[in-house]
Amino acid sequence: MKIEDLELPKQTHEIFNILARGHFISSNGTKDGMGRLYDILNDPVNFEKLQDYFNVLRYKIEKGNNYFYFSKLNEPPSITEKKLETFEKYIDIIDLFASLDNKITIGSRFRPSEIAEECNANVRLKQKLAKIPLYRSENFLNKIREICDMLTRDSFLELEDENTETYKVLDAYSYLLDIINAITIFGQPNYSENTNDNLSDNIDININPN
Amino acid sequence: MQINTNDIISTLYYSREAIEYLFAKKDNISISQLKSEISISEEMYNRMKSLEIIYEYENTVVLNDSVINMLEDILQIGESTPGIISEYVSEIKRYISFYQETHHYRFISPLKKYLRRIDKTITREIIKLQKSIDDTYKNESNYRIKLRRLEEYREKRDTIINNIYILQNLLSENHNTLSSSADAQLFQIIQTLKQTLLENLDYLIEIQTDITDYINKIQYQLDIYQKAQQLKELKDQGLLNFSTNFHEIIEKLNPIRFNGHKAPRTKISVDTLYTDIGQQLCQKIAEKYKVSQLRYRTSAGQLNFNINEKILDHQILIDTQKLVEKFLQQKEKNLFEFILNFKFPKQIGDLTINQKLSLFVEILVQYEKQLNFSYQLKFIEITENEKTQKIGYTVILPSKERKKITTNS
Known part of the structure; x- marks a missing residue:
């Protein structure tokens, strides 16, 4: 099939612009009509057409849990010091988010000032934040703010309201969680094996974690 | 005050901007804020207030719940309220019992009304429920509230299912009674409703799967958070690379962002720049960099002689600068006569009259500022290849000669 015959959606250019910059397209994103772009990509017919089209440019669309991103076709991923450093920093950040009273999860909205206040009032959080290497x-x-900037640049967050400095956690954030899940701590069972066991009991425990 | 539907509808229409604003914002809109954001006359505002389309509480203004509910019902958004289905079931039960007792036709009409209503309402409530569940999962900021709300939706879903079962039983138990009415329209309504109920039960099972899936995902996130805390501890102890497969997992990550691939910068071909799209791009760039000299150059028509053979040759070979200098040094001849009689080097050979004309024009264009245009026309007859042609040319004099002319005159 020729590329001219694909009848690509008219948003192809916008989709390429976002994905080729290394950004994710999340279903709950609102900036630049991201939700709409997600719906277009999520349509199986469009997905197939766009996949064929971008493959010519040696890009592959990867589908995650309510998000899409680009990988390079026929080019194995590399390992660099920078890549390791980035993800070590992400462990620090997710650990900080996990330790907050009001946990930040997908769809959460928060202001940096709220987290800063909580950190000020909690010695443990203060120490965690102090240890994260930041400029x-x-x-x-x-x-x-620097953490939020970094996560926004990597398209895991979006600055929903500039006036109130409110950030929203996008679906792409689950990519980071999936990485954490994929890491095996030697000598421990993997978490994914336990997630579906006795759900309702688990929920009760977690509704009142304190 | 006497109110009629026409009044209400026209007020809703003329105040539609304010209603749209209040419907979108819903809470905490002060009276002054509304009046500054929306152009609404004082008279219209008071009219909305008198018809109770809006209420004022202290300094804030809110839309009447009935208006909100009406818009939400039509748009199929807002919170699902299964209670309304229960009410309709009770009404249906009541009218069936009235009919059973009296077999009077006047009870069939309201029965049909409620059966039609419940058909639409169940579908609408289920759509609202699905939207609320998706919205809660994607947008509720507090995970504890998120879990609680999802549990509430699960209860609402159970309530709707119970109501559907009650309704199905009611219709099958009273099948004979309702058939005895011999009302074809009632029979049709019941048949459609039965079909809708079956379809909606399937849909509710899907909703249950969605709720469970969303709760699982939240639970999964919380489990992952615990694991992230463990990894952080290992990292602080310097054991991350020894006690986990961190290195191996990170190596496999394939998003282009983390593998040093930069966004491609495609160079635009020169041919594309000559197209309409290219012209638009050039104009945008010119605006950005404040280049004011960009002119759209349309392509010129085809030349009526072969430029390679005739013009280009002597452009390269003849040094026009020296020719002009020689012209300015002499006093007798004007430029055209000078070129016509000039003895060109042997390498160039004899130039045709057309070539000499081209050279004349070329010098005029190139040395316009150094030459003295007398603004006089002269004519000359030239015979070449047995053809005689009359040529008119502008008289260009060497500078001294020109001065002499001006003093003489």
Whole structure:
């Protein structure tokens, strides 16, 4: 089949612009009509056409849990110091988010000032934040802002309201969680084996974690 | 005050901007905020208030719940309220019992009304429920509230299923009674309703799967958070690379962002720049960089002689600069006469009259500022290849000669 015969959706250019920059397209994203672009990609007919089209450019669309991203066709992933450093930093950040009272999960909205306040009031969080290697070290708020900037650049968050500085956690964030899940701690069973066991009991425990 | 439907509908129409604004914002809209954001006359505002389309509480203004419910019902959004289905089931039960007792036709009409209503309402409520579940999972910021709301939706879903079962039983138990009415329309309504109920039961099973799936996902996130905390501890102890397969997993990650691939920068071909799209792109770039000299150049028509053979040859070989200098040094001849009688080097050979004309024009264009245009026309008859042609040309004099002319005159 020729590319001209594919009848690509008119948003192909926008989709390529986002994905080729290395960004994710999440279903709950609102900026630049991201939700709409997700729906277009999520349509199996469109997906197949776009996959064929982008394959010519040696890109492959990868589908995750409510998100899409680009990988390179016929090019194995590499390992670099920077890549390891980035993900070590992500472990620090997810650990911080996990330790908050009001846990940040997909769809959560939060303001950096809220997290900074909680960190100020909690010694454990204060220590965690202090240990994350960041450039802006003047105060907690700026550190949290730097984390948010980084996550936004990598399209895991979006700045939903600039006036109130409210961020929203996008579906692509589950990519990071999936990586954490994929890592095996030697001598321990993998978490995914336990997730479906006795769900309702687990939920009750987690509704009141304190 | 006497109110009629026409009043309400026209007020809703003329205040539609304010209603749309209040419906979108819903809470905490102050009266001054509404009046500054929306152009609404004082008279219209008071009219909305008198018809109770809006209410004022202290300094805030809210839309009447009935208006909100009406819009939500039509748009099939908002919270699902299974209670309304229970009410309709009770009404249906009541009218069936009235009919059983009296066998009077006047009870069939309201029965048909409620059966039609419940048909639409169940479908609408289920769609609302599905939308609310998706919205809660994707947008509720607090995970504890998120879990609780999903559990509530599970209960609502159970309530709707119970109501469907009650309704199905009611219809089958009273099948004979309802058939005795011999009302074809009633029979048709019941048949359609039965079909809708079956389809909706299937849909509710899917909803149950969605709820369970979403709860699982939240639970999964919480489990992952625990694991992230463990990994963090190992990292702080310097054991991340020894006690886990961190290195191996990170190596496999394939998003282009984490593998150093930069966004491709495609160079635009020169041919594309000559197209309409290319022109638009050039204009955008010119605007960005504030280039004011960009002009759209349309392609010129085809030349009526072979440029390679005739013009280009002597352009390369003849040094026009020196020719002009020689012209300016002499006093007798004007430029055209000078070129016509000039003895060109042997390498160039004899130039035709057309070539000499081209050279004349070329010098005029190139040395316009150095030459003295007298703004006079002269004519000359030239015979070449047995053809005689009359040529008119502008008189260009060497500078000194020109001065002499001006002093003489």
